[in-house]
Amino acid sequence: MEVRARAPGKIILAGEHAVVHGSTAVAAAIDLYTYVSLRFPTPEENDDALIFHLKDLDLEFTWPVGKIKEVLPDQGSHAASSPLSCSFEATKAIASLVEEQNIPEDKIGLVAGVSAFLWLYTSIHGYKPAKAVVTSELPLGSGLGSSAALCVALSAALLALSDSVKLDFSHQGWQVFGDSELELVNKWAFEGEKMIHGKPSGIDNTVSTYGNMIKFRSGELTRIRTNMPLKMLITNTKVGRNTKALVAGVSERAVRHPSAMTSVFNAVDSISKEVADIIQSPVSDDLAITEKEEKLEELMEMSQGLLQCMGVSHASIENVIRTTLKYKLSTKLTGAGGGGCVLTLLPTLLSGTVVDKVIADLEACGFQCLIAGIGGRGMEISFSGSS
Ligand SMILES: Nc1ncnc2c1ncn2[C@@H]1O[C@H](COP(=O)(O)OP(=O)(O)O)[C@@H](O)[C@H]1O
Ligand SMILES: C[C@@](O)(CCOP(=O)(O)O)CC(=O)O
Ligand SMILES: [Mg+2]
Known part of the structure; x- marks a missing residue:
């Protein structure tokens, strides 16, 4: 079974930066997406690695799950239903896992995205072997919310294959989560954004999760309806x-x-x-x-x-x-x-x-x-x- 998740980028019409300090902002989803495919190996494949493949960039990162367990010993027992912030110790441990991948100097910005992946993955699926493949229509690091789209698509794919979410596996084509699942995706994505932005307001992950156009202030969204x-x-x-x-x-x-x-x-x-x-x-x-x-x-x-x-x-x-x-x-x-x-x-x-x-x-x-x-x-x- 493979799940594919997609999450849109966004534009902010008004309020960027000030929204981090409690002001209102207005944002809209755009029709450019980041896609994440996630698959667990079958028993015959006998694979014991976690693989993160950035397809557009032709980069693949692999960690033996035993190594992750050794470095992040507390990640095996967490409940996917309660999003958790990355502690100082876990941040350090993740940094060491990312460092050993020798990301080229000209792509050093990716360290943040790879770290967010490791945190979200191990928090939701512990030490289970898997392969996640990412592609994106968004330019990275350009203000169109690629970081949030990545975190939302990752959280959605991870939760879709967890026990915390009940879904219709026979449904053909794209399907939308229910309200409580969307809320969970948004909360996990916010934790990922924290690893990338330091102090995000949450507007990017929220508009990427829910789409449409939104007014956002101090974590609260109001949907904007317009003709x-x-x-x-x-x-x-x-x-x-x-x-x-x-x-x-x-x-x-x-x-x-x-x-x-x-x-x-x-x-x-x-x-x-x-x-x-x-x-x-x-x-x-x-x-x-x-x-x-x-x-x-x-x-x-x-x-x-x-x-x-x-x-x-x-x-x-x-x-x-x-x-x-x-x-x-x-x-x-x-x-x-x-x-x-x-x-x-x-x-x-x-x-x-x-x-x-x-x-x-x-x-x-x-x-x-x-x-x-x-x-x-x-x-x-x-x-x-x-x-
Ligand atoms: N598709 C992706 N694959 C890997 N990392 C990504 C991807 N999209 C975003 N990122 C991470 O997010 C960072 C860019 O986020 P940011 O500086 O917030 O700009 P923006 O969100 O406007 O694109 C990248 O440097 C990388 O760490
Ligand atoms: C500057 C800010 O308001 C938006 C950042 O958006 P982006 O990562 O540049 O796409 C920060 C935030 O709200 O978290
Ligand atoms: Mg961003």
Whole structure:
């Protein structure tokens, strides 16, 4: 029996970073996914290893289960139904297991993802041999939530083959978990995100688990229902960055300037609430849509200004802003910033010719553009093969 799980990436329309400090944020799932296949060896295969295969990167990591047991002796008896944080000792033990894999220096960012895998796997399945294969349509470390998509897809696949979840194995195609299972996936994924981000807000794993568009504050989500067509151009500056370091940088700034940063976070909170209200209110005609788009554009500009106050913009992001402004289009960074991806609102009445020109200008700067579907499906699983 093999299970396949998929979980989407996301864009943050308003509130990144401030959401870590208790402000409201608005995020939407996008139709780009990370896939995880999980299979236990049959008795005939007589395999006693845990294998983590990153197919797109052509990297495979293998640990004999005996070695994992020796280094992480307390992982055999945990209940999959109660998500647990990785202790200091376990973090050190996992670091030693990852270190022995000699991950190449130019792919050192993967250490965090591999560590999250080891924690989630051993917490849910102990020392059982297995093979997990990962593929992704998302650029890694670019602000589109690849870390959360990985943690959600991993948690979903692991739980699907555990005793904690009851599923219909005969169902053909993708199926959705029930509410309590989704909640469990989301909680485990949050534990994985903690290993990658240090101090995540939980917005990325939540929107990846549940899909759609959400308003999120202090761990609470509210689903946003909308009939407003919302089209965003996503530009990847291709400047690499690391969410953990950027989140830590904002927290350090908040320690240095507590009063000023509290005002910044409060302003972001107001902007996110307004963004959610605009998107949710019903639209009647083109005029109403244009008015809403103009308001959203202004709020995106204000968001970007506040993200700059937090110290997470970048010369490449400013370059995209300048380029799109030539066409009177508004742009803000999305995710942790410092490079990565930015969003440009494409108004409904904007002609296709202009969109093509903007994209050509941006691509001439070496950036990569894409238009993804927004507000779609959350995490899903499918089964194949016989047990
Ligand atoms: N498909 C994947 N395979 C392995 N690791 C991954 C994968 N997707 C994400 N990661 C991990 O997450 C990290 C990127 O997360 P992060 O810096 O939060 O950026 P983002 O979530 O915006 O892509 C990678 O460096 C890696 O450790
Ligand atoms: C900066 C932050 O708000 C979003 C990070 O998103 P990403 O990892 O850059 O895709 C952090 C968080 O909310 O956990
Ligand atoms: Mg991330």
